[in-house]
Amino acid sequence: MRVVSQGRHEQVIPMFHLEDRLAEFVFDELPPDELNSLRQHLAQCLDCQTRVSDFQKVQHSLEQLPDEDLPRRMVFVPEMAAVERRTSWFSFAWAVPSAAVAVLALAMLIAGPFQFEWSQSGVQIAFGSLPQDSAPQAEFETVAVATPSIDYDNLDYAQIAARLAPDQQLLMAAEFEQRNSEIARLIDQNDQANRTEIRRVRADMGQLYDMQRMAQYDFYDQGSTLQLMAQLTEGLGQ
Amino acid sequence: MNIENADERKVIERVLAGDTNSFNLLVWRWEKPIYNYIFRMVGSREDALDLCQESFMKAYRELKNLKDRDRFSSWLYRIAHNVCYSRFRQTQGKTFVELDPDMGATRMPIENRLAVEKALGELTDDQREVVVLKVYQGLKFDEIAAVQDAPVSTVKSRLYMGFDKMKSVLGETTGAVDASGQPRTS
Numbered sequence: 535m536r537v538v539s540q541g542r543h544e545q546v547i548p549m550f551h552l553e554d555r556l557a558e559f560v561f562d563e564l565p566p567d568e569l570n571s572l573r574q575h576l577a578q579c580l581d582c583q584t585r586v587s588d589f590q591k592v593q594h595s596l597e598q599l600p601d602e603d604l605p606r607r608m609v610f611v612p613e614m615a616a617v618e619r620r621t622s623w624f625s626f627a628w629a630v631p632s633a634a635v636a637v638l639a640l641a642m643l644i645a646g647p648f649q650f651e652w653s654q655s656g657v658q659i660a661f662g663s664l665p666q667d668s669a670p671q672a673e674f675e676t677v678a679v680a681t682p683s684i685d686y687d688n689l690d691y692a693q694i695a696a697r698l699a700p701d702q703q704l705l706m707a708a709e710f711e712q713r714n715s716e717i718a719r720l721i722d723q724n725d726q727a728n729r730t731e732i733r734r735v736r737a738d739m740g741q742l743y744d745m746q747r748m749a750q751y752d753f754y755d756q757g758s759t760l761q762l763m764a765q766l767t768e769g770l771g772q
Numbered sequence: 773m774n775i776e777n778a779d780e781r782k783v784i785e786r787v788l789a790g791d792t793n794s795f796n797l798l799v800w801r802w803e804k805p806i807y808n809y810i811f812r813m814v815g816s817r818e819d820a821l822d823l824c825q826e827s828f829m830k831a832y833r834e835l836k837n838l839k840d841r842d843r844f845s846s847w848l849y850r851i852a853h854n855v856c857y858s859r860f861r862q863t864q865g866k867t868f869v870e871l872d873p874d875m876g877a878t879r880m881p882i883e884n885r886l887a888v889e890k891a892l893g894e895l896t897d898d899q900r901e902v903v904v905l906k907v908y909q910g911l912k913f914d915e916i917a918a919v920q921d922a923p924v925s926t927v928k929s930r931l932y933m934g935f936d937k938m939k940s941v942l943g944e945t946t947g948a949v950d951a952s953g954q955p956r957t958s
Binding site for chain 2: 554556557558561563588589591592593595596597598599601602603604605
């Protein structure tokens with residue numbers, strides 16, 4: 535420290551330079567007492583003023599690059615929910631309407647191999663492997679999917695409702711099953727050459743998931759994800 | 773009440789109690805910062821999306837192992853850091869590509885933007901990560917130290933070296949910056 539004379543007053547000037555405290559000073563991470571001392575020093579030290587100025591110029595240059603919005607958003611959906619939906623969509627009593635049989639035939643063409651399983655409630659038809667009854671139902675395996683960016687406040691609900699008609703659901707479910715297997719295989723291979731294909735499949739899956747999610751939360755009436763968020767954040771106040 | 777104000781500790785407890793949907797609250801809160809962090813690390817939007825998704829997948833699976841639930845964001849950045857560096861190892865040296873040019877709406881002139889992006893790309897991975905986490909993500913030095921698993925002194929050293937290098941590169945970029953290193957704005 536040193537004492538300088540300013541007219542009739544004497545002022546104590548801290549002699550230590552900013553040194554390695556420069557970054558904390560600029561980014562405001564210093565405790566108040568140290569910050570005050572350094573400010574006093576800075577007012578008197580041209581070298582430190584230059585260092586701060588140079589540092590801030592680079593900082594300001596960087597800050598001119600804005601954050602980006604995500605091209606697509608992510609939604610996490612528990613796989614079990616998907617299984618439950620699939621089971622409900624593919625479980626029929628014996629008296630299946632003939633129109634649904636026609637739709638099912640079309641779905642089979644899309645989805646490829648399928649299996650039958652008899653049960654007390656009727657026959658289950660599933661694409662790929664059937665869910666195992668012995669599997670622990672409490673085990674959730676969550677899948678993440680990237681969904682296209684959607685302006686939830688300006689959705690065309692009539693169009694979405696049309697796409698969620700029962701026969702459409704059936705087709706989407708079959709397609710989803712096929713693509714779910716496809717993407718799992720691609721990920722298992724961990725082949726960089728497949729990355730484009732994985733992205734394409736994920737985007738398609740994202741569309742399906744998003745519509746299913748909106749149906750799950752009855753978004754036709756509620757209108758937007760904001761309400762879902764409000765629902766989920768209920769009781770989380772600080 | 774919105775996600776910005778939601779108590780993350782309570783959200784985490786909900787998720788761990790089996791309410792998987794609540795994990796979407798954490799995703800919606802953090803997907804943009806994590807995406808932008810990864811994007812600035814790898815330079816590609818599509819890769820950033822993939823790695824961002826991978827980061828949240830890992831976070832969900834490892835959530836039960838998060839000891840200090842008040843430090844979720846630092847923990848999430850640590851996961852994203854591991855995902856990025858894992859990708860860097862896979863790509864063997866080609867750790868950064870020039871940021872995709874269409875950076876969205878910004879008032880910054882294109883030549884200045886490119887100059888800053890070029891300067892950012894000149895940094896080592898560790899230096900660039902410190903710069904990104906500090907300047908764009910606003911993490912404190914001890915949080916960055918936790919992400920990088922390095923002492924705070926090392927983090928600060930990387931920041932200083934990164935800034936020095938950026939100043940030098942910006943100064944060399946003809947037409948994009950003035951003599952003091954400040955990008956021209958007109």
